[in-house]
Amino acid sequence: MILENVKNESTILWEPSDEWIRNANLTEFAKRVWMWPIKYDRLHKWSFANPKEFWSAIWDYTDIIGEKGDDILIQPDDGKMLGTKWFPQAKLNFAENLLRGDGKRQAIIEATEDGVTRALTMEQLRTMVAKAQTGLRSLGVSKGDRVAGIVTNGIEGLVSLLATASIGAVWTTCSPDFGPQGIVDRIGQVKPKVLIASLSYQYNRKTFDLNEKIQEVLEMMDGVSTIVTLEAAQFLPKENIVNVVNWSELTQNDATVPKFERVEFDSPLYILYSSGTTGLPKAIVHSVGGSLLKHVTEHQLHCDVKPGDVMFWYTNSAWMMYHWLVSGLASEATLLLYDGAAVLKDDLGFLWRIAEGVGINHFGLSPKFLDILMKNSYDVQNLHDMSRLRSVFSAGAPVSPEHFEWVYENIKKDMLFASCSGGTEILGCFVMGSPIHPVRKGEITCKTLGMAVDVLDERGASVLHQKGDLVCTEPFPSMPITFWGEGGDERYFDTYFSERDGIWVHGDLAEQTIDETVIIYGRTDTTLKPGGVRIGTAEIYRVIDQFSEIQDSIVFGMKIDGDEEVVLCLVMEEKLTSEFVKQLRQDIRMKASPRHVPKRIYQVQEIPYTLNGKKVEGAVRSVVAGKPVKNKGSIINPGCLSEYENLSVREFL
Structure with a gap:
């Protein structure tokens, strides 16, 4: 383990009480597997070092309906991740596990832009x-x-x-x-x-x-x-x-x-698709057992979902978080399904009124939605009764430290807030929250149980307080079966295992800390390299998001004379001025570093997003470089890309 520039300046925003920890599902599970008093780091290492015992214990603890069989794991002779076979004798049905419990309990609440419609x-x-x-x-x-x-x-x-x-x-x-x-x-x-x-x-x-x-x-x-x-x-x-x-x-x-x-x-069980912004979408095939075990682990141990809880995530039917939410039924939770806009014609409180009305316990949202609330100073806790709310989760993009603070100041002080990071590829999370950990400003709380997550530098060394590749070094049940179609196994291997022999390389630029937390800086395929030094776009967005004058933004790299210049495009309330740009650059220099300062800053009308609410830096970079965007079908507003076609010859500030 390489330790570089160790700092311990993280701010604790929330700590669970003794009662909270005592009543947590994670505490009960730790007792079941003889890991009490609980030391999470020890439990986590045991979970991937002893996968047979851990995943068998998960099956039993979560009361999976089906035949488990005697064998839990068969690994290939080379000991690598690909080719691992989980629960080879098991028989189960996904729907049977979700349609469980008392028939009289409330299972589903449906809402639209007209409010709650059915239950x-x-x-x-x-x-x-x-x-x-x-x-x-x-x-x-x-x-x-x-x-x-x-x-x-x-x-x-x-x-x-x-x-x-x-x-x-x-x-x-x-x-x-x-x-x-x-x-x-x-x-x-x-x-x-x-x-x-x-x-x-x-x-x-x-x-x-x-x-x-x-x-x-x-x-x-x-x-x-x-x-x-x-x-x-x-x-x-x-x-x-x-x-x-x-x-x-x-x-x-x-x-x-x-x-x-x-x-x-x-x-x-499922075929899900990658965002497709860099090519034809990959059709990722997920298994019945792997999806179910991954979700009940995250729901019950990391999110502390209990029978009768009401779960919600703002999502559409195509995003992986929809499938993640659906599995909440296996933990005997009630699901709130909502179809419509998060903000209705400047009505910032619409979703919060629904949450208040149905008694939401677990609320999932996006950093973009948080940013809208923060920039409009929407005071959730004083406008709505959040007494039943126990957790707020966020996924889809890194959450800035300022958003962490805003959540606790404006939604609820005594609750679990967790940023999560994983992906469609694993139908779950590599890193997420926990009901027994403190929440630290700007940091993802812990590595998910059963996941041998690490951050490696270019030499393959595990590093602390240094940016590197987010990887997983041991197999886990929710690894895809294959990619659908001809050559699916080969394409699957090339996507995740070709860079480092036998190691899953996820494609995120990350940092792990001495506190066992993780910081995600963005996708490595959109990582900026001015002067050859890798920096994450999230570090720039963090500073930009503090300016109320900026409505939206996108950061990407532009190849110039053998180097890469940082380019920033802004959607502004008013006309962009040289005075504002000077202040913005100064703030980025002071709060990030001189390398993060954009060389070129442009004002634009619109930022492209995928249908799942993610900024499409790669598509903009391709358009600016004169390269085709291979799949505009995943972009909700592809017409706005035309504004970027001549960006390189436009005057900038």
């Missing part, structure tokens, strides 16, 4: 799944078939997922706001037998008709035999190329109890 008990949810399952079987869906959804984040979309999983079939989805080509680039790869589609959706009080989009998708995509529309409205594809059934017709049967087909642990 289901577990018994009602099971009945809906049984009917949808019977309907899918009548359409010929069986184990291993793909069912695709272009669905809103509502009850029917969730029921479709669970019904698919109950059969042992594979669920894959796109959000309705994807463009037709973006949808086909994703779900078209896996040739679904059945397509389930919403025919409209609402966003920021506007209704969007999807009939034409769905028609285009069907014309471009092979393999679909039936389309199931969630609305009763008539949908007539050209030339009757597919069978058309609406939701009420699909579920018009007498079934009331689902029949669960138990499958192998490593049977495919």
